[in-house]
Amino acid sequence: MEEEEVAFDEMASVQRLHELKLIAPDMTEQGIFSEERIKNHVARGAGITLLYAPERVDETILGELETLAKEAGVLSKMQRMQSGEVMNCIKGHQSENRAVLHTAVRDFFGEENNSGPAKEAAAMAKIECDKLKQFLSSIGDEFSELFMIGIGGSDLGPSAIYYALEHLLIKGRKVHFINNIDPDSLALAVKGADLKRSLAVVVSKSGSTIETKTNEEFLRSKFKAAGLDPGRHFIAVTGEGSEMDDARRYLKVFYIWDWIGGRYSSTSMVGGVLLGFALGFDTFWEFLKGAHAMDQVALREDIRSNLPLMGALLSVWNRNFLGMATLAIIPYAQGMSRFPAHIQQLSMESNGKHIDRRGNTVSHRTGMVIWGEPGTNAQHSFFQLIHQGTDTIPLEFIGFKESRFGDDYTFEKTTSQEKLIANLIAQAIALAIGQKSNNPNREFLGNRPSHLLIAKRQDPFTIGALLAYFEHKVAFEGFIWNINSFDQEGVQLGKVLANKVLNRMPSMKSASDPFPVADAFIKHFGDV
Numbered sequence: 001m002e003e004e005e006v007a008f009d010e011m012a013s014v015q016r017l018h019e020l021k022l023i024a025p026d027m028t029e030q031g032i033f034s035e036e037r038i039k040n041h042v043a044r045g046a047g048i049t050l051l052y053a054p055e056r057v058d059e060t061i062l063g064e065l066e067t068l069a070k071e072a073g074v075l076s077k078m079q080r081m082q083s084g085e086v087m088n089c090i091k092g093h094q095s096e097n098r099a100v101l102h103t104a105v106r107d108f109f110g111e112e113n114n115s116g117p118a119k120e121a122a123a124m125a126k127i128e129c130d131k132l133k134q135f136l137s138s139i140g141d142e143f144s145e146l147f148m149i150g151i152g153g154s155d156l157g158p159s160a161i162y163y164a165l166e167h168l169l170i171k172g173r174k175v176h177f178i179n180n181i182d183p184d185s186l187a188l189a190v191k192g193a194d195l196k197r198s199l200a201v202v203v204s205k206s207g208s209t210i211e212t213k214t215n216e217e218f219l220r221s222k223f224k225a226a227g228l229d230p231g232r233h234f235i236a237v238t239g240e241g242s243e244m245d246d247a248r249r250y251l252k253v254f255y256i257w258d259w260i261g262g263r264y265s266s267t268s269m270v271g272g273v274l275l276g277f278a279l280g281f282d283t284f285w286e287f288l289k290g291a292h293a294m295d296q297v298a299l300r301e302d303i304r305s306n307l308p309l310m311g312a313l314l315s316v317w318n319r320n321f322l323g324m325a326t327l328a329i330i331p332y333a334q335g336m337s338r339f340p341a342h343i344q345q346l347s348m349e350s351n352g353k354h355i356d357r358r359g360n361t362v363s364h365r366t367g368m369v370i371w372g373e374p375g376t377n378a379q380h381s382f383f384q385l386i387h388q389g390t391d392t393i394p395l396e397f398i399g400f401k402e403s404r405f406g407d408d409y410t411f412e413k414t415t416s417q418e419k420l421i422a423n424l425i426a427q428a429i430a431l432a433i434g435q436k437s438n439n440p441n442r443e444f445l446g447n448r449p450s451h452l453l454i455a456k457r458q459d460p461f462t463i464g465a466l467l468a469y470f471e472h473k474v475a476f477e478g479f480i481w482n483i484n485s486f487d488q489e490g491v492q493l494g495k496v497l498a499n500k501v502l503n504r505m506p507s508m509k510s511a512s513d514p515f516p517v518a519d520a521f522i523k524h525f526g527d528v
């Protein structure tokens with residue numbers, strides 16, 4: 001059997017980990033959360049420190065998790081993925097059969113250890129970067145606003161990154177995100193916008209997503225109504241050869257290719273046009289550098305210093321052995337407020353699978369439900385359930401030592417930034433060690449695991465590294481579970497049915513009910 005075919009439940013390490021879960025360390029034991037433990041549970045790379053002392057692991061468990069990583073051959077899979085092998089496939093069944101090369105679109109920074117498909121992909125991506133640089137300098141100050149139209153992977157990552165780096169917004173520039181098919185999004189965005197000085201970037205890898213197409217036409221109609229030629233304002237980012245690949249309709253067309261999955265595409269032109277326009281090309285370049293630095297970390301053979309692999313192993317431990325179904329991503333940084341939504345798509349669209357890489361139904365759990373909100377706000381809303389509810393919810397905290405603007409205030413001897421980070425640390429400790437009390441209402445059971453991703457500041461390099469950390473963490477989880485993390489067949493059925501319902505709607509309209517929702521519902525069920 002090939003290395004990549006090892007079924008999760010058949011690995012010897014998996015059997016041993018099932019035994020070890022029964023003796024997982026009790027974090028509420030006095031003295032367990034020692035300085036030595038904290039020092040021994042740290043990994044550093046690409047400017048990020050991963051602190052995982054609050055997880056329910058000890059040396060024996062970590063050793064066995066390392067064996068699991070080796071048995072599943074995850075490092076060789078990561079290497080093969082980054083060098084352009086076809087990793088997006090289901091053997092013996094029709095599937096996308098593609099390379100997975102999002103790492104190539106940021107592989108310009110020196111190591112150049114790639115050859116073959118990865119090298120070719122990097123060269124194609126570099127041409128798009130050069131095109132972008134040239135385009136941005138050619139428009140000068142002609143445009144001050146940008147509408148970004150796209151949905152899912154063509155929106156979530158770029159907008160999450162934009163908000164994380166918004167403090168670097170070029171003076172006088174403004175961006176609007178239009179994703180939902182809800183017409184109110186667009187109606188609100190164009191209110192007060194100066195269309196004469198606006199660009200619109202339409203992002204769709206397939207070039208055929210109905211929400212994006214509709215919003216594009218809707219926005220074009222606004223430009224036309226203002227007496228403007230959309231062809232002088234609209235830019236496309238799309239798959240080469242897609243129906244949007246039409247230079248006559250756009251001021252400029254930028255390309256992505258089928259070897260970049262939508263949710264893994266933020267470092268391609270999918271994020272590039274928006275980030276370059278809003279923050280400047282050099283900022284975008286620094287962001288790519290950070291992502292590339294984490295790509296290198298993901299190849300580290302020493303598992304304890306491979307941050308995304310360690311993150312994946314901890315999640316697999318919590319998911320498959322300690323039985324946890326969800327994971328909360330809690331950034332202690334308001335600018336990161338859209339990051340949980342991006343990681344949610346990245347992880348749930350990738351690892352929401354119940355078949356393995358041969359099409360067999362798996363006998364183990366796969367992707368977790370991902371959700372989250374920034375702290376400290378989250379503490380004042382749903383943390384009660386995390387502390388004292390009946391489900392154990394692991395957490396992935398993100399924090400920065402410095403604030404973005406450096407504009408802070410000392411109140412009662414500490415700054416706001418210090419209060420923010422103190423809260424993060426306090427939550428991780430409180431959730432792990434709990435609190436004993438004679439009053440059951442004041443008792444905290446503890447043993448609620450978490451780990452912390454800490455960096456100096458929210459700069460472009462760090463945000464790139466954090467993005468790539470999650471991309472690789474998700475891929476490593478998929479490698480361990482032996483599933484294909486790179487397709488998304490599950491979202492197709494809904495799209496097909498929505499079109500059927502839409503096609504029927506006109507014939508069902510009547511004077512008394514121009515929007516026959518209930519009838520459409522009944523008719524459709526009747527047909528199934």
Ligand SMILES: O=P(O)(O)OC[C@H]1O[C@](O)(CO)[C@@H](O)[C@@H]1O
Nearest residue numbers: 152153154204205206209262491
């Ligand atoms: O970039 P496109 O082709 O418009 O797709 C948008 C999104 O829709 C999906 O295909 C899911 O419907 C995502 O995977 C993708 O990120």
